[in-house]
Amino acid sequence: MYRSHNCGELTAAHINTEVTLAGWVQKSRDKGFIVWVDLRDRYGITQLVFDEERTSKDLIAQAQNLGREFVIQVKGTVIERASKNPNLPTGDIELLVSELNILNEAKLPPFTIEDKTDGGEDIRMKYRYLDIRRNPVKNSLIFRHKVTQEVRNYLSNAGFIEVETPYLIKSTPEGARDFVVPSRMNAGQFYALPQSPQTFKQLLMVGGMDKYFQIVKCFRDEDLRADRQPEFTQIDCEMAFIDQEDILNAFEGLTRHLLKEVNGVEVEKFPRMLYDDAMRLYGNDKPDIRFGMEFGELNDVAQHKDFGVFNNAELVVGIAVPGGNSFTRKEIDKLISWVKRPQVGALGMVYSRCNDDGSFKSSVDKFYDQDDLAKWAEATNAKPGDLVCILSGDKNKVRAQLSALRMELAEQLGLRKPDEFAPLWVMDFPLLEWDEETERYHAMHHPFTSPKPGQLELLKTDPGAVKANAYDLVLNGNEIGGGSIRIHDKETQALMFDYLGFTPEEAKEQFGFLMDAFQYGAPPHGGLAFGLDRLVAILGGQETIRDFIAFPKNNSGRDVMIDAPAAIDDEQLTELSLKLNLKS
Numbered sequence: 132m133y134r135s136h137n138c139g140e141l142t143a144a145h146i147n148t149e150v151t152l153a154g155w156v157q158k159s160r161d162k163g164f165i166v167w168v169d170l171r172d173r174y175g176i177t178q179l180v181f182d183e184e185r186t187s188k189d190l191i192a193q194a195q196n197l198g199r200e201f202v203i204q205v206k207g208t209v210i211e212r213a214s215k216n217p218n219l220p221t222g223d224i225e226l227l228v229s230e231l232n233i234l235n236e237a238k239l240p241p242f243t244i245e246d247k248t249d250g251g252e253d254i255r256m257k258y259r260y261l262d263i264r265r266n267p268v269k270n271s272l273i274f275r276h277k278v279t280q281e282v283r284n285y286l287s288n289a290g291f292i293e294v295e296t297p298y299l300i301k302s303t304p305e306g307a308r309d310f311v312v313p314s315r316m317n318a319g320q321f322y323a324l325p326q327s328p329q330t331f332k333q334l335l336m337v338g339g340m341d342k343y344f345q346i347v348k349c350f351r352d353e354d355l356r357a358d359r360q361p362e363f364t365q366i367d368c369e370m371a372f373i374d375q376e377d378i379l380n381a382f383e384g385l386t387r388h389l390l391k392e393v394n395g396v397e398v399e400k401f402p403r404m405l406y407d408d409a410m411r412l413y414g415n416d417k418p419d420i421r422f423g424m425e426f427g428e429l430n431d432v433a434q435h436k437d438f439g440v441f442n443n444a445e446l447v448v449g450i451a452v453p454g455g456n457s458f459t460r461k462e463i464d465k466l467i468s469w470v471k472r473p474q475v476g477a478l479g480m481v482y483s484r485c486n487d488d489g490s491f492k493s494s495v496d497k498f499y500d501q502d503d504l505a506k507w508a509e510a511t512n513a514k515p516g517d518l519v520c521i522l523s524g525d526k527n528k529v530r531a532q533l534s535a536l537r538m539e540l541a542e543q544l545g546l547r548k549p550d551e552f553a554p555l556w557v558m559d560f561p562l563l564e565w566d567e568e569t570e571r572y573h574a575m576h577h578p579f580t581s582p583k584p585g586q587l588e589l590l591k592t593d594p595g596a597v598k599a600n601a602y603d604l605v606l607n608g609n610e611i612g613g614g615s616i617r618i619h620d621k622e623t624q625a626l627m628f629d630y631l632g633f634t635p636e637e638a639k640e641q642f643g644f645l646m647d648a649f650q651y652g653a654p655p656h657g658g659l660a661f662g663l664d665r666l667v668a669i670l671g672g673q674e675t676i677r678d679f680i681a682f683p684k685n686n687s688g689r690d691v692m693i694d695a696p697a698a699i700d701d702e703q704l705t706e707l708s709l710k711l712n713l714k715s
C-alpha cells in the first residue's frame with residue numbers, strides 16, 4: 132500500500148492516527164534540529180515534520196537531503212500543529228514522520244511549481260507535465276472533467292446515445308483546410324481528419340439513431356489566430372424528427388444545466404436575436420449582452436451637413452460610452468489611435484461629449500450644432516456624462532471596427548464580468564457568404580444547412596439574401612455552439628452543391644455517400660456542436676482555452692513538449708510512396 136490517505140484529507144479528527152502518505156516535495160524549511168516539508172499530491176498539501184527529539188537524527192539528515200519535487204513516501208503520526216494555518220484544509224495538523232522512503236529523486240524543475248510561477252508560457256508548455264502539477268492547470272483540467280461529466284449525464288438522461296465516428300475519413304467541408312494522412316496500403320491516397328463528424332452524424336440519423344452525441348476531437352488546418360487550436364473538442368449532437376424549436380430547447384436545456392451544476396447560476400430563458408439585428412445593434416454575430424452600448428445608426432442625423440467623411444460613408448454609426456465624458460483628451464486620443472491600429476483599421480473616430488448640463492462638445496463642432504448632437508445622443512441612447520464615439524465607412528467594415536471598440540471599452544470599464552453569464556441564440560444566419568478571394572459564394576455554416584422555408588427560389592436571383600435555418604449559441608461574446616436544420620433530400624442537396632459551385636461530378640465524388648443515403652429514407656434532422664474547450668474556459672471564468680487543455684499546441688501549431696510535427700525518415704516516406712519537394 133503506497134498510501135493510507137491523500138495529502139488533502141487529514142484534519143484534527145485524525146490526530147494520533149498512524150498514516151502513510153505519498154507525494155511530491157513542494158518545499159522544505161530546515162531549522163537544523165527540526166525540518167518541515169510540504170508534501171503535495173493532487174488533493175492538497177500536508178505538512179510533514181521531522182524532529183530530532185521526537186524521531187531520530189538519521190531521519191532529519193534524510194529530510195535535509197530532500198530536493199524540490201522528490202517523490203517520497205512517509206509514515207508517521209498525525210499531530211496537532213503548534214501554529215495552525217486556517218487557509219489550508221489540512222492546516223490544523225502535521226505529520227510527525229517516523230519513516231521516509233524516497234521513491235524517486237527529481238531534477239530541479241525549470242520553473243517553480245506554484246500558483247504564481249516564474250515560468251513563461253514557452254517553458255511551461257515544454258514541461259507541461261510539471262505545469263499540470265500547478266493548481267491553476269490541475270484545477271482547470273478537473274473543472275473540464277466536471278463539465279464533460281455533466282454533459283454526458285444530461286444528454287444520456289435526455290435519451291442521447293454517444294456514438295464514436297471515425298477519424299480517418301475524407302474531407303468534411305467546415306470551411307478550413309484538412310489535415311491529411313497518407314495511406315500506406317493505398318499508395319497515393321490520403322485520408323482527411325474530420326473537421327467535424329458532420330456527415331457521419333447525419334448518416335447516423337439516416338441509420339435511425341434518432342438522438343446522437345459525441346465528445347469528439349475535430350481537426351482544422353487553419354492559420355492559427357490567437358487562442359485557437361488545430362485540434363479541438365466538440366460536443367457534437369444531432370437529432371431526427373425535430374424542428375428548430377426542439378433543438379433550441381434541448382441545447383438551451385443542456386447549457387442551463389451546466390450553468391446550474393457547474394457554476395450554481397440559474398439563467399432565465401435565453402433571449403433570441405436575429406442575425407441581422409445582432410449585426411445592426413452590435414456589429415457582430417456573437418454579441419456580448421452583459422452590457423448595453425448598443426449601436427445607434429446615424430446616417431439620417433449626420434449626413435445632411437458639409438462633413439464629407441460622413442456624407443460619403445455607407446454607414447455612420449456610434450455607441451455611447453457610459454461615463455465616458457470623464458475621459459481626458461489624452462485618453463480619447465489613445466482610443467482614436469487604438470481604432471486606427473491596422474488590426475482594427477478605422478480611419479479615424481468622431482466623438483461627442485455629453486455634458487452634465489445637457490450640452491454637447493464634439494470633435495466636429497464646425498459642422499454640427501447642438502441640435503444635431505442631441506440627435507446623435509438620442510440615437511445612441513447617450514445620457515449626460517457619456518461619450519458618443521462614432522465611426523463611418525463601408526457598412527461591414529465599420530460594424531466590425533465599432534464592435535471591436537465596444538468590446539475594448541467594455542473591457543477597460545470592467546463591464547465584462549467573468550462571473551456573469553448572458554447566453555443568447557443568434558438565429559437566421561445567411562445561407563451563403565461572399566468570399567472576396569475566390570469571388571464565390573460559400574456556405575456560411577456548411578453545405579448541408581437548409582435554407583429557410585420558401586427561400587430556395589431566392590437562391591437564383593439574390594443568393595446573398597437567402598437566410599438559413601441556422602443558429603448559434605452565444606455566451607458572453609463568444610460563439611459556444613452552432614448548428615442548423617439540415618437538408619434531407621437528395622434534390623435540394625444537389626441544388627445546394629450546384630449553387631456552391633460544385634460540378635455534379637465533384638459533388639458525387641466528395642459527398643456521393645450522403646446523397647445516396649438520402650435516397651433511402653432520410654428523416655428530417657438537425658443538430659449543433661458546442662466548442663467544448665471554449666465553453667469550459669468561459670464557464671471557468673477565463674478568456675483563454677489553453678489551460679483547459681492538457682497538452683495544447685502553440686500558436687504555430689507545434690507541440691513543443693514532444694516536438695511535433697517532425698520529419699519522418701526516408702524509409703517511412705518510401706513505404707508511404709511519398710517524395711518530398713521542399714522549397715528551401
Ligand code: ASP
Nearest residue numbers: 327329614615658659660
Ligand atoms: N458541424 C458543425 C460545426 O462543426 C456543427 C453542426 O452543424 O452541427 O460547426
